[in-house]
Amino acid sequence: MKKICVGILGLGTVGSGVVNLLDEQRELIKRRLGVEICVSRVADRSVFTKNKTARGVAPENMGTDFEAVIDAPEVHVVAELIGGTDDARRHILRAIGKEKPVVTANKAVLAVHGEEIFAAAEKAGCPLGFEASVAGGIPIVRNLREAFAADKIERLAGILNGTCNYILSCMTEVGADFGETLKRAQELGYAEADPAFDIDGVDASHKIAILANLAYGTPVDVEEYHTEGIRHITSVDIDFARELGYRIKLIAMAGEKAGKLDIRVHPMMLPESHPLAQVGGVYNAVAVSGVNAGPQVFIGKGAGSEATASAVVGDIIEVARWLENGGDSRIPAAAFLPDQRARLDILAPREISTRFYVRFAALDKPGVLSRISGVFGEHDISLETVVQKGRADEDGYARLVLLTHKATEENMQNALEEISRLDVVQPAYALIRVESDGMAFM
Amino acid sequence: MKKICVGILGLGTVGSGVVNLLDEQRELIKRRLGVEICVSRVADRSVFTKNKTARGVAPENMGTDFEAVIDAPEVHVVAELIGGTDDARRHILRAIGKEKPVVTANKAVLAVHGEEIFAAAEKAGCPLGFEASVAGGIPIVRNLREAFAADKIERLAGILNGTCNYILSCMTEVGADFGETLKRAQELGYAEADPAFDIDGVDASHKIAILANLAYGTPVDVEEYHTEGIRHITSVDIDFARELGYRIKLIAMAGEKAGKLDIRVHPMMLPESHPLAQVGGVYNAVAVSGVNAGPQVFIGKGAGSEATASAVVGDIIEVARWLENGGDSRIPAAAFLPDQRARLDILAPREISTRFYVRFAALDKPGVLSRISGVFGEHDISLETVVQKGRADEDGYARLVLLTHKATEENMQNALEEISRLDVVQPAYALIRVESDGMAFM
Structure with missing residues (x-):
């Protein structure tokens, strides 16, 4: 049986999850794919200082040199799991330059450098998987690229940040205010020590930029639209909302309106019967409305080592199929053919x-x-x-x-x-x- | 630009929907796929008696001869949209015999003759798309085959029959009894004149057989497990359920337990906070729980011309990619490689x-x-x-x-x-x- 070797960049929560999942589900993957997938090399900044290990990877194949992993001839696929924008961009472009398919869980690098990366991948004829970058285990990227391929998408609206959803759900259930709820979320590990990226809506904004890009075939600049977080939501407003029959959620949305893009991230009051209103805790959800398919809702875990790893490995399997296949007409990374993408203007406040x-x-x-x-x-x-x-x-x-x-x-x-x-x-x-x-x- | 031609068998609700959708979204499909998809031939039993037309198809390319459409050299892909088991099986096998990819919306033929059809498709190396056969526009087949490819699926539970869900939702909201609600559903076109296939759970049973097959890589015989419909549900029990905090839904479920298959279809009381309990009217929903991805829920339209057509065309696009590609290692129709499928026993009542x-x-x-x-x-x-x-x-x-x-x-x-x-x-x-x-x- 053939063997596809993965080089892992970054052995944090997601990286370790991917290593473990590939090991645990080796047999299942073989039964579905007919190919064995293994991790051949791992690079991580703190692999020595923190004495990290990766299941099934020999110590001599672990190190701190990212480029060595990318360049290693036995590495067929590169999984970029370090996060951030600058280094990640460099590593991804290096791998693509060597015509190695890349799988990433990194929304920030795609939201900021997506156009450059998509163009490089298309030029090299190299698949680029990023299912894990949006909504963790929910296969929304795959579905926008494939299931909705024949459908005009009217609107997308999602709960894309688990930290915000956890905080708003707690405030709603317990009646606590924002500050103490944030503190509790930090204690439980649901919010970072520096929570700004999540609670100011930046993370959700990165994610909706990626989804809008796929849905409408347009580059999206995250600086160009309204992004508002949840710091200003008070328990007073949550109570009023409830009395009026609503729940407050941080909603990231995108839609096409008269040839322009309506894209924004802000808290929104949803009727309590709305399917997104029911999604609590750290869960994520995306509602997609297609002209033909009608409205659909996808709900699942938006974060966590295992759910995210599951999405990364799903992409690695797709890449493995492509490597086995040898064909050249796979699905475009950005859903639309590169020369068929067209920039949509973003709606003005008026x-x-x-x-x-x-x-x-x-x-x-x-x-x-x-x-x-x-x-x-x-x-x-x-x-x-x-x-x-x-x-x-x-x-x-x-x-x-x-x-x-x-x-x-x-x-x-x-x-x-x-x-x-x-x-x-x-x-x-x-x-x-x-x-x-x-x-x-x- | 290349052109892929589809032969349509059956010009009923779904067939007409597919013809219209391919015509309406021609430009969008070209932007995403780089290939033009057109309908070149249509066969339908009552094309002359009912004076049927298909948008964009010349009258001389429409007729009643199904085999002529399948055999026509210009037809690259056959869409079987006639329903039923015997004729559908024959047409599908004929197309596969000519190494033409087949797309179908027909759950009955797959639930009853699936093994024969899967084996023929694998032997011919011919893609077989059947997204539309389960839960209409919800891309559950695609997600079981692809997104969950690296994940062990713990359980599947779905609301897979819109007629039953409409009747139970109405009974819950209005307090009406089963008989009058069924009558209303028939008047509104949500139930057939002969409703047995839906309300006795047969349709849901066919669908869960297909999903279990994909999730667990096992042939499933619909005769071997418990299938119970909703005829016996009374408004008395719906009221009691509500008082106890539950909703009654017709649930089709499958799970693996100690190497055996737990598969059944019956009404089930769900806590009202359960995500499937919230799904009303003719909507369908599927909850899938993966060991790694965690629980996910997919909600959408389970029937209707447009939603179903959208799923059929999604499959046609996938086939078009394969035809363009020329590779041979695509995703197995039944999710697992043919020689890796293994029959699971079904759990006994004890x-x-x-x-x-x-x-x-x-x-x-x-x-x-x-x-x-x-x-x-x-x-x-x-x-x-x-x-x-x-x-x-x-x-x-x-x-x-x-x-x-x-x-x-x-x-x-x-x-x-x-x-x-x-x-x-x-x-x-x-x-x-x-x-x-x-x-x-x-």
């Missing part, structure tokens, strides 16, 4: 419409609501629900919650600027977008 | 354990519960919950509902036989299995 939840601290006296709703009206924003809750505080301010009908981002920002200058409200307000495109399809 | 819901009409007097629970105890069945509801009827019988802990099917059948002979209960009872393997992972 072109994006959604419903909004706004909470003010407003003076609890007659005429205040009429002044506020007057400003909204001037900006073409109509109100769906108004809730005044509880008694005024000692300064006379009470919580005023408004749900609007659909309005543009631009009109809302202008209205809020004007309202926050009124003498009847405090300048600070809470603003959360509300699901408004009928994704609630169950 | 080897299957689950929780049960049982409802009796029992005399409302002291000592009755103790006699009933005594019989259960003798058969090694312990009770979790006992609910007696409402007043006794004029004959003195009241509704007695019991939820058991896990017990074997065999013990339960024996206990029920004994209890139904007691003079304190009426002989008829309701029995529904209760989810008991911790699938509630959200």
Whole structure:
């Protein structure tokens, strides 16, 4: 039986998971693939300082020299599992330069250097697998590339960051505030010591950039669209949301609208019957709506050594099939043929419409609501629900919650600027977008 | 640009959907695939009597001769969309005999003649696509074959029949009984005039046979396992289930247990927080639990012209890639290499354990519960919950509902036989299995 050898770059959580999985499922892989897959070389920065081992890999084949692994003649496939952007980019391009297929779990390098990497892979005729880069074990990359190949994708919306989903789920269930919940998540290992990358939405933003790229055949620049995290979500708003029948989730979404790309990452209130509203804890989920396939939802583990390793090994198996096959017409890495990709412009705030939840601290006296709703009206924003809750505080301010009908981002920002200058409200307000495109399809 | 030509057998709902989709998404397919796909020939039994047309197909290329379409030299791929078993089997084998790849949406022919068809396709080295045969637009076949290729699948559980799910959802929401809900479903076109195939679980049984085959690399004989439909589900039991925090769904499931296959189709009470419990209406869903990937759920449209056509065309695109490629080491149709498939025995009733819901009409007097629970105890069945509801009827019988802990099917059948002979209960009872393997992972 033929043997395909993998060179592993990075022996952290995911790298170790891949080594173990290839060893554990060796027989199963042979039964499905007819080829043996083994790990022949491993490079990791701290392989000696931390005395790392890899199951089934001889000590002399482990070291700190990444380039030696990439260049080793016996290595057929390179698995880039170090994360980060600069070194990862260099290693991936080096492997592609040697016409070695690459499998990566790294969303950051693809979100930032994706175009360069896709182009290099296409030029070299070299497969590039990155299923593990988005939503861990959920096969969303594969499905966008293959299952939806004949379908125009209307919208994608996902819970793509497990840390944020864990924090929001806990805040919803326990009623705790953001700070203490984050602390608990850090203690449990669900949030990094420096959590900014996750909780400010950057990680979800990288992931939706990759998915939008696949779905619409367009390069996507993460700097060009709105990315908002969950730091400002309070238990007060979570409670109001629940009273109104909603859950708050960090949603990364992309859709095509009149030849432009509607792409953004921000917290969103979803009706509690919405399939994404039900996804709790560290789970991830992606809802995809195809013109023909209709709406579909994929739910699964978004992180963790085993789920991510499972996606990496799935890609390695696909590469092994390609290596065995010797053909040259495989699925394009970026789903569309390179010369058929076309950059879509991103919608401007005046072109994006959604419903909004706004909470003010407003003076609890007659005429205040009429002044506020007057400003909204001037900006073409109509109100769906108004809730005044509880008694005024000692300064006379009470919580005023408004749900609007659909309005543009631009009109809302202008209205809020004007309202926050009124003498009847405090300048600070809470603003959360509300699901408004009928994704609630169950 | 190259052109791949499809011969369509059967121009019913799905066939027309495929013709339309290939026409509508011609440009998108070219952008993703680099190949043009067209329909060159169509055969349908009633093409003349019903004056059928197919978009983009010249009248002289439409007829009633299926074999002429299969044999036509310009047809590269055959799409079998006539349904049924005998004719479909013959057409599929004929196409494979001519080394033409086949795409089918037909679960019955695969559940009944799958082994013969898989073997013929492997022998001819000819791809066989059947994504559309299970769960319509949900790419579950693709994911079992590819995304889970490195993962041992612990269990599969699905809502695979939209008619049953529509009826059970309506009964739950409206409180109507089975008969009137079925009638409404028939009026709305969600159930056939002869609904037996759906509501007796046969359709779901065919589908789980196909999925188990892919997941475990084993031939599966639909005659060998328990298939139970939803005719006996009453609004009384749906109400009790709801009071206890459950929803009743028709679940088709398969899992491996000690080298044997646990496969069955029957109604099941799922905790209302279970992801499958939330799937309403005509939607389908499949939960797959991989040792490494963890639990995943796929939700989408299980039927309908467009969703099914979308899956058929996805397979046609995959075949087109293979035709373009010229390689020979594609993914095996049945997920495992032919010589690596091994028949698993199916678990006997004494080897299957689950929780049960049982409802009796029992005399409302002291000592009755103790006699009933005594019989259960003798058969090694312990009770979790006992609910007696409402007043006794004029004959003195009241509704007695019991939820058991896990017990074997065999013990339960024996206990029920004994209890139904007691003079304190009426002989008829309701029995529904209760989810008991911790699938509630959200």
